[in-house]
Amino acid sequence: MNITSNRRGFLGLAAGAAGAVACPAFSQTQAYPSRPITLVVPFPPGGAVDISARAMGDKLGRLLGQPVVIDNKAGAGGAIGTGIVAKAAPDGYTLVVTSQSTHVVNPAVSPNLPYDAVNDFAYITLIDRLPNVLVANAKLPVKTFAEFVRYTKANPGKLNYASSGNGSVAHLSMELLKSKLGLFITHIPYRGAGPALTDLLSGQVQLTWNNLSTNLLMLQSGTLRALAVAAPLRVSQLPDVPTFDELKLPDLNLTSWTGLAAPAKTPEPIVQKLYDAVRTILRDKDTQDAWRKRGAMLPENVRPAEYRQEVIQRIRFFKDVAQANKIVLE
Incomplete structure (x- = not known):
């Protein structure tokens, strides 16, 4: 009788102790957020990732009842700001805007990044998908993708393409395009998309690969010309421009995206709360109109585990492209 009684007493004390330990963590997640959230943008202000971050950050702050402070920490192709978040406390108060470039x-x-893109983050969900566009200077004597291919093959080495830097999305995508079609186009890397776009507009280079939101106004005005778009379907802003799927180049038909991630080991209830908040915002008609206006696509309902899996698959895909074209950054 005494043994049974003592055993029950011990179990009761153990349960109470466990509850005492668990309650603060539970209370923390229930009360989240109780102070401002920092949203790190690992690129300078004004670019596509920054625009996406600010559009979501403002709405997220109003929905959660706490300010979301945008903190631009640019450098090293986004690696500096992303690395800072990877090492931040996993409490939901420091988040990063993920992009295809950084993750x-x-x-x-x-090979020497200051973070592990797969294991150092708790993925939340996508903010948007951004169609990529093969863009030409309007003075280039081609109006369609087929004309571009014929012209390039008839003038090998005459054309240059700009990218935002060695190892960028534009660099890898254009090298994949060249290898698929046997084209000879010279790569001119720049220190960011801004300088690359400036020289494209002036005619110093003839081509680039960039997301639709960055080039939309210039494409609509005729200053630049879109030859093909990477999107599931033709985009409403460029209804006459075919997708790479239509051109029988499905490997090139990958959208870019921006999303949200927290440091690894962030409590699951916090991740879930942020996921629910973003999905609520994306269902709002004003949000949907604003996304379309800036050339962004509303993302499908990508859950945290699905987002992580897409990152893994795309790393594998672009690693194969980089190896095939001997592209390695030290």
Whole structure:
């Protein structure tokens, strides 16, 4: 009788102790957020990733009842800001805007990143998908993708294409395009998409690969010309421009995206709360109109585990492209 009684007493004390330990963590997640959230953008202000971050950050702050402070920490192709978040406390108060550059291409071409793109983050969900566009200077004497291919083959080495840097999405995508079609086009890397776009507009280079939102106004005005778009379907802003799927180049038909991630080991209830908040925002008609206006696509309902899996698959894809074209950054 005493043994049974003592055993029950011990179990009761153990349960109470466990509850005492668990309650603070539970209370923390229930009360989240109780102070401002920092949203790190690993690129300078004004670019596509920054625009996506600010569009979501403002709405997220109003929905959660706490300010979301945008903190631009640019450098090293997004690796500096992304690495800072990887090492931040996993409490939901420091998040990062993920992009194909930071979480797919960088890991595919850079062996010495200050973060592990797969294991150092708790993925939340996508903010948007951004159609990529093969863009030409309007003075180039081609109006369609077929004319571009014929012209390039008739003038090998005459054309240059700009990218935002060695190992960038534009660099890998254009090298894949060249290898698929046997084209000779010279790569001119720049320190960012801004300088690359400036020289494209002036005619110093004739081509680039960039997301639709960056080039939309210039494409609509006729300053630049879209030859093909990477999107599931033709985009409404460029209804006459075919997708790479239509051109029988499905490997090139990958959208870019931006999303949200937290440091690894962030409590699952916090991740779930952020996921629910983003999905609520994306169902709002004003959000949907704003996304379309800036050339972004509303993402499908990508859950945290699905987002992580897409990152893994795309790293593998671009790593194969980089190896085939001997692209490695030290």
